[in-house]
Amino acid sequence: METPDLSCIDLTKRFGDAVAVDNVSFEVPAGSFFSILGPSGCGKTTIMRMIAGFLEPTSGDIQIKGQSVLNVPPNKRPVNMVFQHLALFPMMNIADNIGYGLRRQGLGKLEIEKKVDEALDRIGLPGIGKRQVNELSGGQKQRVAIARCMVLEPDVLLLDEPLGALDLKLREQMKIELKSLQHAFDTTFVYITHDQSEALVMSDSIAVMNAGQFEQVAGPEDLYYRPETAFVAGFVGDANIVKGQVVRSSGHDVELRTEYGTHIKGVSKTRDMAAGRAAEIFVRPEAIRLAKSADEVAELDNFLSGKVEQTLFNGAASRVLVKADTSGETIEVGLPQSGRFDGIRPGQEVHFGWSDKQSNVFETGGL
Amino acid sequence: MTSGRSLGFYLLLAPVLLWLALLVIIPHVDLALVSLRERVGVGQYALSPANYLTFLNEPLYLVTFARTAVMSILATIITLIIGFPVAYYIAKMARGKLQPILFVLCLVPFWVSELVRTFGWMILLRETGIISSLLQWLGLVSGPVELLYNDAAIMIGLVYTSMLFMVVPLVTTLSSLDDSLIEAGYDLGGSSASVFREIIVPHAMPGIVSGCIVVFMLSLGNYLTPIMLGGKDSLWFTELIYSQFIVRFNWELGAAFGFMLLFLSTAIVWTALKLSGQSLEKTMG
Numbered sequence: 001m002e003t004p005d006l007s008c009i010d011l012t013k014r015f016g017d018a019v020a021v022d023n024v025s026f027e028v029p030a031g032s033f034f035s036i037l038g039p040s041g042c043g044k045t046t047i048m049r050m051i052a053g054f055l056e057p058t059s060g061d062i063q064i065k066g067q068s069v070l071n072v073p074p075n076k077r078p079v080n081m082v083f084q085h086l087a088l089f090p091m092m093n094i095a096d097n098i099g100y101g102l103r104r105q106g107l108g109k110l111e112i113e114k115k116v117d118e119a120l121d122r123i124g125l126p127g128i129g130k131r132q133v134n135e136l137s138g139g140q141k142q143r144v145a146i147a148r149c150m151v152l153e154p155d156v157l158l159l160d161e162p163l164g165a166l167d168l169k170l171r172e173q174m175k176i177e178l179k180s181l182q183h184a185f186d187t188t189f190v191y192i193t194h195d196q197s198e199a200l201v202m203s204d205s206i207a208v209m210n211a212g213q214f215e216q217v218a219g220p221e222d223l224y225y226r227p228e229t230a231f232v233a234g235f236v237g238d239a240n241i242v243k244g245q246v247v248r249s250s251g252h253d254v255e256l257r258t259e260y261g262t263h264i265k266g267v268s269k270t271r272d273m274a275a276g277r278a279a280e281i282f283v284r285p286e287a288i289r290l291a292k293s294a295d296e297v298a299e300l301d302n303f304l305s306g307k308v309e310q311t312l313f314n315g316a317a318s319r320v321l322v323k324a325d326t327s328g329e330t331i332e333v334g335l336p337q338s339g340r341f342d343g344i345r346p347g348q349e350v351h352f353g354w355s356d357k358q359s360n361v362f363e364t365g366g367l
Numbered sequence: 368m369t370s371g372r373s374l375g376f377y378l379l380l381a382p383v384l385l386w387l388a389l390l391v392i393i394p395h396v397d398l399a400l401v402s403l404r405e406r407v408g409v410g411q412y413a414l415s416p417a418n419y420l421t422f423l424n425e426p427l428y429l430v431t432f433a434r435t436a437v438m439s440i441l442a443t444i445i446t447l448i449i450g451f452p453v454a455y456y457i458a459k460m461a462r463g464k465l466q467p468i469l470f471v472l473c474l475v476p477f478w479v480s481e482l483v484r485t486f487g488w489m490i491l492l493r494e495t496g497i498i499s500s501l502l503q504w505l506g507l508v509s510g511p512v513e514l515l516y517n518d519a520a521i522m523i524g525l526v527y528t529s530m531l532f533m534v535v536p537l538v539t540t541l542s543s544l545d546d547s548l549i550e551a552g553y554d555l556g557g558s559s560a561s562v563f564r565e566i567i568v569p570h571a572m573p574g575i576v577s578g579c580i581v582v583f584m585l586s587l588g589n590y591l592t593p594i595m596l597g598g599k600d601s602l603w604f605t606e607l608i609y610s611q612f613i614v615r616f617n618w619e620l621g622a623a624f625g626f627m628l629l630f631l632s633t634a635i636v637w638t639a640l641k642l643s644g645q646s647l648e649k650t651m652g
Contacts, residue, residue, distance in 0.1 A: 052554055075553045087551035091569035100565070101555035152555065 003066040005030045005188040006051065006079075006156045011060035013046050020046040022212035023060070028156070028190060028205075033182050035191045035199040038209035039235070044192040047209075048158050051190065052081045064155050075104075080149035081158040085165060086141055088133045094120075094144055095129030101152040119147040122184060138166050142174055143181075150185050159191045163198060175201045196236050200224065208232045228269055230362040233282040240288075240331050242281045243364070249273040254361050256281060260327035265301045266359030278364045285319050286334035287358040290341060291351045303353030304331070308346050311335065322350055402622035418623035428607060428624075435604035436631055438518065439586035442525040446533045446582050447575065449526065454537030454574075455567075459546070473534050481528065485595045488524055489515060492596075516598030524592035529585050533578040540574030541567075576645045580636055587632050604628060 004027040013021040021043045028034040036044045049055040051062055053074030061068050069077050080101075089097050095116050102112045120126050123143040128136070136144065142162060149157055159178075163171045179202045182189045193199050199206045200220040207217040208231070216228045227233035234241065244256035244264065252267045256279055266281050273279065289297055297303040306322040309330060318335040333352050335341055344350075405415040422428050457469045476484055491497050492514035502508045514520060544567065552562035568575070593603030604624070611621030640647060 052550075054550055073553075074550075075556050075558060081551070081554045083547045083551055085545070085547060087545065087547040089548060089551070089566060091566065100552075100557070104556040104558070104561060148555065 002030060004028055005065060006034075006190065007063045007066075008047070008051070009061045009063070011047065011050065011062065012058045013043070013050060013055065014058045019212050021050070021057075024209075024212075024214055025060075026207060026214065026217060028188055030188055031186055032204040033179065033189045033191065033202055035193060035203040035206045036209055037193055037196060037199040037206050037236070040194055042209045043212040044194075044209050045160060048081070048160055048190070048192050051156070052079060052158055053077050078155040079158055080152055080154040081160060082145050082149060082162045084160045084162065086145040086162065088141055088145055088148070090133050092133075093129065094131050094133065094136070097133065097144060098129075098148045098151055100148065105152075115151050119151045122150075123147045123181070139170050139174060139177075142166070143177070146178075146181060150187065154187065156188045156190055157185075159189060161193050161195075163193075163195070171198075178202055200236070208235060210235070227282070227360055230280055230282070230364070233360050233362065237284055238286075238332070239282040239284050242283070242329065244279055244281055246273045246275050246277045246279055246361075248275055253356065254279070256361065258327065258329065260324070260329040262304065262324065262327040262329065264359060265356040266361040267357055268361040268363075270363060273361075273363060279361050280364050282360045282362070283331075283354060283358060284334075285332040288331070288333045288352050288354045290320070290333050290336060291353075292340075294351045297351050297353030300353035301356035302359065303351065305349065305351045306331070308344060308348045308350055310346055311344060320344060320350070322352060398622045398625055401618055402626050404619060406619065418620045419627075421620060422623055422627060427602075431602045431604050431607055432627065432631065434602070435587060436635065438521065438525075438603075439583055440635070442522055442529065442586045443579050443583045445522065446526050446529045447579060450530055450533035450537060450578070451571075451575075453530075454534045454541055457534070458538045458541035459544075459549075470538065473531050476527070477531060481591055482595075484528065485524055485592055488520070488527070488596060492520055492523075515596060516601070518597070518601050520596040521593050521601055521603075524596045525586045525589060528589070528592055529582040532581045532585060536574040536578040536581075537571060540571045544570045572643065572645060576640065576643055579639065583635065583639075584632055587628065 006028040007026070009025050011021055011024045012019070024043075024047065026034075036047060038044045046055060050057050053069070053072065057070070062070060064078055069079075089100065092100070095113075098116045098119055099112045102115055107115070116129060117126070120129060123146065125140060125143060128140070133141065133144075145162065146157075163174050163178075166174060175198055178189075178191075182202075191199070191202065200223070203220055205217065205219055206223055208215045208223065210231050216223060216232045218226075218228075223232060223236050227236060233239055242258050242264070244258040247255045247257050247263065249255070249268070249272050251271055252269075253265070254268045254273055255263060255265050257263055258281070264281055268279070289300065291297045294303070294305060304322075304324045304326070306324040309321040309323045312319040312321065312332075316337060318337065319332050320335050320341075321330050322333050323330050331352070333350075335344070402418055403414055403416065404412040405417040407413045422432075453473070457466060457473075461469055489496070493499070494511045494513045494515075496514070498514060499508075499512045502512060503510070548566055548570070549562060552566045557565070588605060590603070590605040590609065593601065594606060597603065605628075608621050608624045608628070611617045611624060615621075
């Protein structure tokens with residue numbers, strides 16, 4: 001098997017008594033886009049700073065292309081970093097910014113000029129070399145920051161939430177652009193973010209991190225459809241979270257009774273859960289089918305009827321809150337934008353259902 | 368709005384105008400007039416450049432003038448070299464409570480008057496002083512050594528007096544430097560020297576220049592330190608001005624000296640700004 005571009009082995013970082021990164025191991029294959037996704041304070045920035053060389057791990061090893069870089073200072077590591085606020089040098093023009101690393105490598109003036117021009121062409125901003133940093137727009141700065149690293153042809157490019165400062169529209173655009181830049185440069189990207197949509201759209205593989213540990217490392221679809229822990233199910237995407245107790249379980253199939261008394265069928269990661277165990281059921285609003293008549297959803301594993309309490313209009317991600325007739329719990333259901341449910345109003349009777357594969361069940365411990 | 372500015376505007380402007388007129392413009396115009404007249408008889412004066420010619424024809428005046436300029440420039444450079452690491456440490460390395468404590472420590476010497484501060488140095492440096500005694504006790508010298516009354520003593524005094532005025536603007540500009548710029552410099556393969564040269568110094572340039580201007584002007588116009596710490600051979604130009612005005616009662620020559628000092632400081636500051644590629648607005652703004 002090919003050596004991965006980056007591998008971290010049992011990486012741990014303690015600050016005093018606090019453990020910021022707790023025994024994390026992962027490998028990033030060459031040419032892939034790897035994201036570390038987690039809430040702020042989960043330790044993802046600490047991992048990145050250790051890879052870049054600004055922090056020393058308490059224990060464990062970091063290898064780049066199979067070589068340990070633990071004793072290599074940041075300016076000698078074959079990794080480069082795009083900083084959160086980009087850290088373009090305001091005292092230099094764009095060409096000097098991009099050429100900074102090349103000058104450090106001792107390249108000739110002409111060669112630097114040539115490489116800088118190539119890099120500017122590549123990011124689609126030819127001829128801006130003479131401009132000052134503050135004359136560029138947010139998206140342009142972003143691309144210059146990436147070009148400044150990519151001219152050095154690093155083995156791994158680290159990106160520390162670089163889209164955080166951009167407005168929503170530009171962020172959406174940059175997501176696609178980053179992905180295509182990664183293809184164009186054919187370099188391994190390690191991207192950290194707290195924004196699940198950034199991670200889902202761009203990554204080949206995502207590590208979800210919480211409290212210093214990786215909860216799950218998987219492709220975007222697996223994370224979304226087959227979360228392995230309750231944290232992942234709750235953090236990636238939206239979910240209705242219903243507490244309940246296991247009624248019966250065989251293999252991965254479980255049937256639960258919610259605290260409101262409804263019976264729900266679902267699947268669990270753990271096999272054969274003991275009856276009576278407390279569990280949480282995660283159901284995504286967009287996985288629930290909404291219907292006007294009961295027949296349409298009757299063949300689904302779980303189906304309920306209820307009254308619309310509220311509609312939450314949000315364009316493509318519109319939802320309705322439905323209060324179940326029998327039990328009284330409120331469920332968030334995705335509102336299809338096909339036009340069938342136009343004009344849906346609070347108080348209206350609706351039916352909804354979902355398959356058992358769509359309800360992920362996790363034990364919460366305790367009886 | 369355009370027909371005339373309100374009374375309030377003029378009232379607010381009045382103190383500035385008064386200050387400029389009474390304390391800057393009028394005295395200088397008068398000084399200029401005094402410097403350009405020559406006494407031809409009792410109570411009789413004529414317009415002439417005689418005072419300036421006296422200045423230019425007397426080697427002692429010229430030498431003192433040049434010496435004062437060179438020493439002040441040197442004092443500024445030494446203050447910058449010592450002050451920069453101090454400011455960098457306060458702005459970038461010191462964490463938490465240490466930062467304000469260090470800053471106050473820089474300020475502490477200024478709680479006593481310049482006279483007392485200079486006496487402090489005299490206690491250390493004089494023949495029977497602490498340093499001399501220490502050297503004898505250690506057996507490094509056989510007899511008492513006189514460390515006062517020379518150019519080095521003046522230099523120590525000037526640098527010590529000016530330090531705060533260098534450190535404050537430097538701390539201000541350096542703390543506005545984003546740490547990630549320094550990290551990015553290293554990340555892109557820069558050595559400490561190149562990060563310092565290409566990132567830290569260009570960013571701190573306005574602070575460096577404004578600190579240097581202030582320190583240079585303070586040194587050039589300093590009177591007490593050179594008088595007390597300097598010897599017979601280390602005349603300072605302000606001493607000449609003082610003696611013309613007060614001792615010799617030759618206001619005409621004193622005024623001419625004053626103007627020469629003003630030209631000198633203006634010329635040097637202007638040259639320094641041109642050489643460093645900075646403008647006054649940029650450094651003071």
